[in-house]
Amino acid sequence: MKIEIIREILKNKSLNKEFALITNLINGESEIFFPGNNPNGMFSKYSEEIEKIFHLNKNGIIEDSEIFVQIYKNPIKVIIIGAVDISMYLIDFAKNLNFEIIIVDPRGYFASKERFPDTKIINKWPNEAFDEIETNTKTALVTLTHDPKIDDPALKYALKNKFFYIGALGSKKTHEKRCSRLLEVGFKKVELEKINGPIGINLGGKSPSEIALSIISQLVSEKYKN
Amino acid sequence: MSNFSEKKIFEEADNWIKNNKKVSLATVVQTWGSSPLGIGSRMIVSEDGNFLGSVSGGCVESKVVEECISLMKTKKICKKIDFKVSNENAWEMGLACGGDISIYIEEIK
Numbered sequence: 001m002k003i004e005i006i007r008e009i010l011k012n013k014s015l016n017k018e019f020a021l022i023t024n025l026i027n028g029e030s031e032i033f034f035p036g037n038n039p040n041g042m043f044s045k046y047s048e049e050i051e052k053i054f055h056l057n058k059n060g061i062i063e064d065s066e067i068f069v070q071i072y073k074n075p076i077k078v079i080i081i082g083a084v085d086i087s088m089y090l091i092d093f094a095k096n097l098n099f100e101i102i103i104v105d106p107r108g109y110f111a112s113k114e115r116f117p118d119t120k121i122i123n124k125w126p127n128e129a130f131d132e133i134e135t136n137t138k139t140a141l142v143t144l145t146h147d148p149k150i151d152d153p154a155l156k157y158a159l160k161n162k163f164f165y166i167g168a169l170g171s172k173k174t175h176e177k178r179c180s181r182l183l184e185v186g187f188k189k190v191e192l193e194k195i196n197g198p199i200g201i202n203l204g205g206k207s208p209s210e211i212a213l214s215i216i217s218q219l220v221s222e223k224y225k226n
Numbered sequence: 227m228s229n230f231s232e233k234k235i236f237e238e239a240d241n242w243i244k245n246n247k248k249v250s251l252a253t254v255v256q257t258w259g260s261s262p263l264g265i266g267s268r269m270i271v272s273e274d275g276n277f278l279g280s281v282s283g284g285c286v287e288s289k290v291v292e293e294c295i296s297l298m299k300t301k302k303i304c305k306k307i308d309f310k311v312s313n314e315n316a317w318e319m320g321l322a323c324g325g326d327i328s329i330y331i332e333e334i335k
Contacts, residue, residue, distance in 0.1 A: 001251060001332050001334055001335075002334070002335055003239070003240065003243050003334050003335065006236045006239060006240060006334065007240060009236060010233065010236055010237065010240075013233065023253075023330070023332075025255065025304065025306055025330050027303070027304075028303035028304035028332050058265075059264070059265040059266035060255075060256070060265055061255055061256055068253070068255045068330065070253070070266050071266075096231070
């Protein structure tokens with residue numbers, strides 16, 4: 001493979017583009033393929049198969065050929081409400097687990113660049129922040145402030161927009177109160193089942209890093225649930 | 227399929243190339259039965275035997291490093307290597323999981 005192709009892959013990934021790398025395992029030729037476009041030269045006759053593999057999101061060799069397709073899709077975006085201690089550990093864990101992290105906190109003294117270097121932080125209320133974040137069914141929400149003023153609007157948004165995962169920090173009791181507030185504003189009980197509350201897999205730990213581990217574990221396990 | 231660590235591997239490959247080293251890339255392209263790492267897992271190997279990433283979680287890496295180094299000494303561009311339980315070599319290498327894997331190696335130029 002040409003080093004230029006590797007550089008192009010890195011560049012496209014940093015631009016959050018979704019694409020595939022097609023390689024001819026016989027002669028070593030490879031090229032980058034963007035869905036909807038026609039691949040070049042000898043790859044062109046496989047365009048349908050490549051497109052199919054891309055949508056299945058499963059790397060592999062095209063049947064009865066020596067053409068290998070590797071897919072590059074964007075990682076799951078995790079929006080964390082609350083620039084708190086747990087968030088710092090979540091960022092650390094996420095680095096090696098293929099999650100994109102965005103922190104939202106209207107409280108400037110929490111959401112500072114000094115506390116969160118190299119992280120995307122939006123120093124706004126959730127409703128304003130969601131105006132500038134692209135969300136879809138691959139987006140996850142983690143609320144950590146346990147302040148209803150900040151957490152609730154984000155939860156409402158995530159429920160309405162069918163997020164991939166929703167988790168809210170707080171005890172069982174806090175979660176019950178949260179659910180009754182959401183019921184009052186018209187959400188249905190079945191919709192609220194989507195919220196993981198108390199958040200995370202029960203590992204028994206109580207420290208911020210242990211809670212972060214339990215949250216990230218739950219996110220990983222949800223990712224592989226079919 | 228996640229390819230998070232691939233970023234690190236590719237960035238390092240770029241560094242090695244910038245330092246005028248010959249580098250090969252190994253990729254898992256097919257698996258049968260239980261295999262430790264999924265299709266698309268990658269590893270880079272430099273001509274001096276340094277490597278980063280993984281294609282089998284430790285079972286066949288040493289053989290892949292060896293194959294990559296010898297590939298870079300020839301004019302060949304690429305090669306596909308099958309590690310099967312029935313294959314004597316793989317037996318020696320000990321694909322303990324009992325799965326078969328195909329690994330494609332190519333020089334980065």
